Amino acid sequence: MKKSSKSRNGSKPATTPSPASPGPRATEAHPHALDERLAAGKALRERVARDAHAAWKRPANRFDPVALMQQSDPERLPELVPIRYGRMLASPFAFYRGSAAIMAADLAGTPASELRVQACGDCHLMNFGGFATPERNILFDINDFDETLPAPWEWDVKRLSASFVLAARSLNMKDSVGRDAAAAAARSYRKRLREFAEMHPLDVWYAQVTAEAVLDTLPAARRDLLAARLTKAQAGTGSELDFPKLAGVVGGRTAIRDAPPLIFHPEEARAPEFGAVLDQVFAAYRETLPDDRRVLLDRYRVVDAAIKVVGVGSVGRRCWIALLMSAGNAPLFLQFKEAVASVLEPHAGASAYAHHGRRVVEGQRLMQPASDVFLGWVTGPGGREFYVRQLRDAKIKPLVESFDEELLLLYAKICGWALARAHAKASEVAEIAGYLGSSDQFDEAMGDFAIAYADQAERDHAALKAAVRRGAVTVAQEAG
Secondary structure, eight states, X not given: OOOOOHHHHTSSOSSOOOOOOSSTTTTTOOTXXXXXXXXXXXHGGGTSOGGGGGOOOXXXXXXXXXXXXXXXXXXXXXXXXXXXXXXXHTOHXXXXXXXXXXXXXXXXTSOOOSOEEXXXXXXXXXXXXXXXXXXXXXXXXXXXXXXXXXXXXXXXXXXXXXXXXXXXXXXXXXXXXXXXXXXXXXXXXXXHHHHHHTXXXXXXXXXXXXXXXXXXXXXXXXXXXXXXXXXXXXXXXXXXXXXXXXXXXXXXXXXXXXXXXXXXXOGGGGSTTHHHHHHHHXXXXXXXXXXXXXXXXXXXEEEEEEEEOOSSTTBTBOEEEEEEEETTOXXXXXXXXXXXXXXXXXXXXXXXXXXXXXXXXXXXXXXXXXXXXXXXEEEOGGGXXXXXXXXXXXXXXXXXXXXXXXXXXXXXXXXXXXXXXHHHHHSOOHHHHHHHOSSSHHHHHHHHHHHHXXXXXXXXXXXXXXXXXTTSSOOOOOOX
């Protein structure tokens, strides 16, 4: 295993870096100066009008979207790259999910108020959902932070808004439905952000979008189905549910079952020294956990690890799942997901953290109301950086393919709410609230932007299809 400095593997850094300041006046803000901060935000409309955010026009010298995506191919496992493009080829919505780098480059040229937050960086509607807190309560929140970085707040809202138009189109809904959902997400964000701006900092810090609060937003006819999913999610840990699907007795020992090409043991996992490498990796990862979490981790032993393909944009990045067992043979699956520079960095500036696994972890802790008890980071063999979390812990994914128009609109409002809470917890947002104001001008601008950028995503998806036809991109289509 390649040795790293302590500041790189996160065990005991000599100095602790601080995240980049989320806003130009964040450190000057006084807790009793809410009116002044709101007024300062309102004054920014003179420089960037709220309806200016409605526009999207493809620049004449815009980059080649396929070439931009291919820039990361050499960093990925070559046998998995065709799967990545196969998943993106499925639809414009699937393409959008895997093309955060493209939109980041486009957003860098759009109007912005210059107020920054700790941004998600890949804020589309499929990166929200339910998850269990350490207390086993189910919350609704953002659940993907691979691209998190301090950046303009508008970028998250715009990516979220456009995703609703593309989702609506994938469901054969009219553009008016997608536009309404996009505007609803922005409207919910604006109204909730103002509420958070007026709250005491501790109240914001402890704020949560609970399962009960989500249920309260639904019509009575919708509640029973979601309530049943919540009950199932709370019934056991993700590892208990995953174990019979992912592992069993293989060759006389407990191990992860291969299901190529999506789950497999690479050659290095079959080498005699792999066990020692795993022990070194876990020892380094353990050092990034608080003492109480180390005690918990120590009650498990590592028995196996394999590569598991996840997501769309992440396909080809090294994503390991490790199977651990307790003395009583209770399973625990941890995910070691490769972390590289955020797609926002070329446009928003470098991370304050030298280790990208730590960048993800610290951003997640800042933005989420509660995070995975096993959340940590590590440098692996070859100097590759990873962040670590449970593979699944009572996660509830949105079943977007089953949404009707009413449910899509309701979901948009909840996503806007959760995004406002995340931005407010991690950053000073009073000036943003002042900028947005009480009218629907920004909300309607987001509806227009979402339509225009969804059209751009469809053109980029068509460019990928053309690249596949001429043999410039190889794809692998998965069964089903």
